[in-house]
Amino acid sequence: MSPVPTAVSTLRPTDYVSQLRSKIEDKSAVVGVAGIGYVGLPLAVEKAKVGYQVFGYDRNAIRVAQINQGSNYIRDVVDEDLAKAVVSGKFVATTDFSTLGNCDVIVLCVPTPLTPNKDPDISHVRNVGAEVARHLRPGQLICLESTTYPGTTEEVLLPMFAAGGLVVGRDYFLAFSPERVDPGNKRYTTRNTNKVVGGVTSACLDVAATFYKQTIIDVLAVANPRVAEMTKVFENTFRAVNIALVNEMALLCDRMDIDIWAVMDAAATKPFGIMRFDPGPGVGGHCIPLDPFYLAWKARQYDFHTRFIELAGEINASMPYFVREKVLRTLNDRGRALKNARLLVLGIAYKKDIPDWRESPALKVIDILARDGADVTYHDPFVPSFQDEHGKVRQSIPLTAKALADADCVLITTDHTQTDWDFVVQHAQVIVDTRNATKNVSSRRDHIVLL
Ligand SMILES: NC(=O)c1ccc[n+]([C@@H]2O[C@H](COP(=O)([O-])OP(=O)(O)OC[C@H]3O[C@@H](n4cnc5c(N)ncnc54)[C@H](O)[C@@H]3O)[C@@H](O)[C@H]2O)c1
DSSP states (O other): OOOOOOEEEEEETTHHHHHHHHHTTTTTTTTEEOOSSSTTHHHHHHHHHTTOOEEESOHHHHHHHHHTTTOOOOOOHHHHHHHHHTTSSSEEEEEEEHHHHHHEEEEEEEOOBBOOOOBBOOOOHHHHHHHHHOOOOOOOOEESSOOOTTIIIIIHHHHHTTTOOOTTTTTBBEEOOOOOOOOOOOOSSSSOOEEEEEESSSSHHHHHHHHHHTTTTEEEEEEEEEEHHHHHHHHHHHHHHHHHHHHHHHHHHHHHHHHHHHHHHHHTOOSSSOOOOOOOOOOOSSSSTTHHHHHHHHHTTTTOOOHHHHHHHHHHHHHHHHHHHHHHHHHHHOOOOOOEEEEEEOOOOSSTTTOTTTTOOOHHHHHHHHTOOEEEEETTTOOOOOTTTTTTTBBBBBOOOHHHOSSSEEEOOOTTSSHHHOOOHHHHOOEEEEEOOTTTTTTGGGGGGEE
């Protein structure tokens, strides 16, 4: 393990900005990443790749051990990049925060889930913030990257850090910079996705922007952390609302017997004033179903009711029930009941070509159908097994001609690129396709029911 720098104590306060800036620029700064998951691991590897000594801190000892063995668990990270960083000693993972506490730059990438009542659960930010506060020393930069409501950096972290007597912007630096990673996106990676940064003071912004510029092509400085926090929740709210709009259109098109996919294809040809969103079985992942509720919760503190967010949440949450209705009608047309029907669900991941099934609408769809007495199995090449909310572990079954033919209905919930959709259509009795995954299949179209 490489040595961790000891505390800097001989500098005058005004020197900390220039000292940290030059350490960041010449890569002698030691970087700590707290929370080494979907966001933290790619960040840590990127920083190690350009020459920083990086320490990753996580409370999950299994993840820490995996990293130290060079074993990758995030698809967006290139296996060789991780292995190289670990073997060279440039990236070391630990469950001991004190290692991180000595770093020059500490980036916080811990989860920000919702409570069962859909209120923000920032306990992970508070917990890791308390660790930082215990170890805070002059000359450090702390950046929060977790998605959260506007105000978290200055209302939650800043008071914790200020309690120790150090002055922000003079002795240490604090900023918020949201992560925008789009898992599975090959075109936009950490490096070429613009990064927004807001510092508590101009000196905080200065060092934080310098830090991000080392690995990211475009860094956009905004006035303060609240602007950066609001930018991130707005971006995800924008997606949630637009997806809800097309989902509502899909419900209407179903009632009017109009092909929603043909409408979307046609609308997308307009060269200006439109942006394509597709309907589907609902929204999933760690961001879109959760983040707008962070904003809605904070808005209530200001006597403000975020009607678009509530409505979008309601429509998107209703989609698994509409999928159930589609399956029910499809079976009914064939003289079958949902009870005891054999259903094969294709896709558990919340979107194509990734293994992430957190908050996936497929889980809800399966739960609803199983509650109605259907015999549900699933196939997902990226998700070999998962545990449903009742604790039942389900295993992916192989996608064979027999498995397809045996199902009374095949339900497509994720449009993974590698799936042979011709093969699926060729062997299935009937298909309910919620993603238009079968759009390029020309045979047996009368056996396909689109959302
Ligand atoms: N996954 C995405 O695509 C994405 C994109 C943009 C922003 N975000 C945001 O980034 C944040 C992190 O998300 P993620 O997807 O990387 O989560 P994750 O669950 O993949 O990783 C978080 C890691 O933090 C660890 N952790 C939790 N509490 C900790 C603590 N107190 N101390 C140390 N480690 C702790 C967990 O063990 C886990 O390994 C969230 O706020 C999320 O909303 C995620």
